[in-house]
Amino acid sequence: MSILAFLSDFGLKDPYVGIVKAVLLGINPSLHIVDITHQVAPQDVMGGAFVLGSAFREFPEGSIFLAIVDPGVGSKRTGLLATTKDYTFLAPDNGILTMAFRRSEDVRCYSIENSRYFRHPVSNTFHGRDIFAPVAAYLSLGIRPSSFGPVCPDPVWLTWPEPAVKDRCIEGEVIYIDGFGNLVLNIPADLISCHHLNRAYIKGIEIPLLRTYSDVEAGSPLALIGSSGFIEIAVNQGSAAELLVVDVGEPAVLSQT
């Protein structure tokens, strides 16, 4: 039994997620489909890249990922099939795999071109149903990646907002805000220990870098190592996004006292 992990911006109001699953199960009834999320903001490729990149390494080796945030559907952008040391990914070639690629070894990409594995007729608006779902299902049945199309030598990578590591501080920014209002920074946790940092600054406010939520009183902000491996700014039993009125892209700095 293969696991097929599914991420999209389809939302849950419409039948789109169910339709993709119907096509998948029509071809491979024994697929075990796991939703990552379908509430990526519409057409937010960068948001989808972060959510996928945070989640995929928790899945068992051999899992297949279907990641569909696809503002260019029906245009000339190609579909991508990417294999890595442990996983396979299917997605439009628009950069949504950027963070997954950064965290993977042995990335190899193919352009999905072999229409023999498509659902026909292929619509101009729903390649999730007509191309990615059937290709994912056939792949899960053991069809080799190279059967779906030629090697793609230069998949799209998004420009990643790298943090600036200075002498006594690291300058970063908010790259994701989760449903609890936690602000995820683009600063990996392993940069902290070697730099002895213990303070965060955002919008001019100084916030202590601590171990866990309850190290401050309910309603107070703190910075800590988040579960995705990045530094987060949070509020104990509250929402940092609401308290600090912050959006994605807001600069943040970690420094020594």
Added chain:
Amino acid sequence: MSILAFLSDFGLKDPYVGIVKAVLLGINPSLHIVDITHQVAPQDVMGGAFVLGSAFREFPEGSIFLAIVDPGVGSKRTGLLATTKDYTFLAPDNGILTMAFRRSEDVRCYSIENSRYFRHPVSNTFHGRDIFAPVAAYLSLGIRPSSFGPVCPDPVWLTWPEPAVKDRCIEGEVIYIDGFGNLVLNIPADLISCHHLNRAYIKGIEIPLLRTYSDVEAGSPLALIGSSGFIEIAVNQGSAAELLVVDVGEPAVLSQT
């Protein structure tokens, strides 16, 4: 292993969806349950009919559909078990199967009356749990449709808003707005080609009928053939519902230049 596709207006905040699945799996542990959506607007039978009607034909032959939008629960409306050439449907007899019936052959309906297959006691507010779920589960185990009740000769059909096909135009209306803000019209795609139509008009605005989103600039509106087989009015990388401030029922016309 049977597929049970499940649609409702239960929402995802409350335990109702999980409770229905618990009852289903308690009777048939090998059912493969696939959610279509549970975010039909509360008691919006017509919206549920559209979503179900757009989705069901993608499912494998033999799938069972549970469609519960049930403003009349506890009143005298009966429960319906409908078989078609390829599928079985369970739903309150309130018209929610209208679009599915329009797209099916060999429709045959039964009234669900045999309380031997119900969960007892039967509540007055949650027939999804007490009647439809156990009946669906027993049906998936091979109990014959006629075991659940007598033939129902006249199930409820909603009045479908048929488009008016004129000499050089088709007059229709918006029947569904999806989560991306796409406006689905009641005009089937196959009417377009034979009438050489290439323009849509909605709220006095002229919109070109094109092939795909990227045929216009980001932020601009277009009409195109949607994935459900109907004409849609959309905005490339945006929301037509927001740009045009439109609700379900808004008139729209397709015509020649």
Added chain:
Amino acid sequence: MSILAFLSDFGLKDPYVGIVKAVLLGINPSLHIVDITHQVAPQDVMGGAFVLGSAFREFPEGSIFLAIVDPGVGSKRTGLLATTKDYTFLAPDNGILTMAFRRSEDVRCYSIENSRYFRHPVSNTFHGRDIFAPVAAYLSLGIRPSSFGPVCPDPVWLTWPEPAVKDRCIEGEVIYIDGFGNLVLNIPADLISCHHLNRAYIKGIEIPLLRTYSDVEAGSPLALIGSSGFIEIAVNQGSAAELLVVDVGEPAVLSQT
């Protein structure tokens, strides 16, 4: 095949629910995971307790429940593994199992302490992934409850808002508001019949206690026995929460005419 029923306040926008499922399936690929809800209000332990307590008895004997609403994650609160006559529960020891315990026999609790069954390193912010998911998965494989830690003699119970049964009336309050706007009171249905009550009062408004929604006109309020076994105040084809402008905690009285 075991059923693992999963409830949390993780929401559906972020990858947290998918990550927990990935960890579960990595250890026990044959688990059948059923979502109860992931839209408990952030950190609302009492709301989570109600939703879990309303749902769990519908699941087949032997089901495992994972209930994660965890404002104290990373602090000294322990994790709880509770066995009852029919089920097993895993949750932070913060009272979220209170209503389930009230409706169960033979409750026995263990503190989850054996780090041999944890995912390492254990984060300070996501014990759902690092502790509860792997413990649940190993438990589903047959590891004995006592292997995970010592007996916990005094798990946290929330103070339950008991109704006050008077001579000719019962004084209660709203304990939950569902997605349809139905107001669930803390008054069990079986108290009604023995007291011959037929009227509800909330915010000074008198509301008849009837059998089902359609016993009043569309848009009118009524009280009735809800599917969770408690009295509810509802509006036929409408929202009582909106019509009556009520929040959780609002007092309500049932009485004789």
